Amino acid sequence: MQFPDELKPEINQIHSVRSDDKVIKTNSPELAKNNYGENFQLHLLEEYKIYVEMMDRNSARRGQINAFYTTLLSAILTLIFTSIEKSILPIDKLFLLLLSALLGIFLCFVWIININSYKQLSSLKFKVIHEMEKYLPYPCYAREWQILKEEKKNIQYWRLTQVEKYVPLILAVPYLFLLIYSLIQLFNRYFTKI
Template identity: 35%
Template sequence: MSRAPEPIPSPEVIDLYKMAVEMADRVSARRGTSNSFFLSVQTAFVAVLGLANPAVTKSLWASTAVTLAGIGLSATWWLQLKSYRDLNRAKFEVINKIEQQLPVRIFSDEWAALKRDPVRSWRARYAELGLSERGVPFVFMALHILLFLGRLLG
């Protein structure tokens, strides 16, 4: 028994779908730009610490200020990543809802395929990029703390 063809969605629905997909893509692009900014600033920050005058880096006040600034920057980065993730999650809820009116559900089907068909040779399940992406600010937090402890103890 064959399925009845689905009705063709209105041009307005198609336009809204295209706009929603474009906006989700823009959010992802902004997130990438933001990541580049924070990564550059953090890398420069750590490099400057390594090249700073030893008298400055041995100062408890300077070391504390630099460590707190680095941790604050890392926390801001992580919060921004969380915000982008929440925004994209909401956008894809809308996209998936619109897809229910379309004859093809590209994003829903792609996500389902990723979730059920892992690449067995090197991972047990699909690992979202966001998971590793959100870990990077914590790596920098740990680095700032370790550098601070090194200054205090060394």
Template identity: 35%
Template structure:
């Protein structure tokens, strides 16, 4: 963990600070994007729920268009999450590499602690936010597919 008598290059420290700040900014942007998509999807589903009686009488192409719009929104959300996940993974590889030149390895040590997860009551390990958030766009996609299939099956 700590190497007490090691001299740290100030340039490495500055790069480390910049890298961690950039990683934090990506996390904030990711959270903002999630809030936007969740709000949009929830509003879209609520409007669909209110309009459902009208949709059963509407031409099939309208229901397919609405369902397709929801599917595209869900796919956009999922792709954006994947992009943020890949960007964060790269940033943390850089941060972990920089930590090799520092007396402490804050992020690497934190990740090791999370992977050990001594409180294993209801789950086998730490549930990453990315694993949880990736399922939500798929759930919305299923709702839109059910809408389309249900309308076609009428």
């Protein structure tokens, strides 16, 4: 069975199972299953359900984080132009542009870190799910990745992380322009009058 590189199960993994409040560590999945006892399959299925639910919640949280950053960065741009146009804040407009540009770029950078963090967390969760599926009658997620890999020639599949990592970069562009503009204007204001 073939997995994408980031989802390949590692060889010689140490499997641990609980047996009478002891943790048994072994390199053999079968030995771990045998040491657990008769409720192994039932408990594994319950843990699998919970873990898949946690994976779904992680994905939902990832979407919420993306919506949060998109809204926040768009709102900052709107507030910048509204406050400059109506002179709401008693601060120099160029300094306001500079501070806002730096804040926007910083938030885009933090957002990219969040995306990478969720990507790593999702990869790890899928590895655990694939390990659990070895003991279940049908490995749904492993089969899904296998089918995707087989049909990769016929369809263009873009992983969510590949697409979502460009959104912060796109939203950083107006902030970069604001930064460049404000630095040029501040330079002209303070250094060309000499």
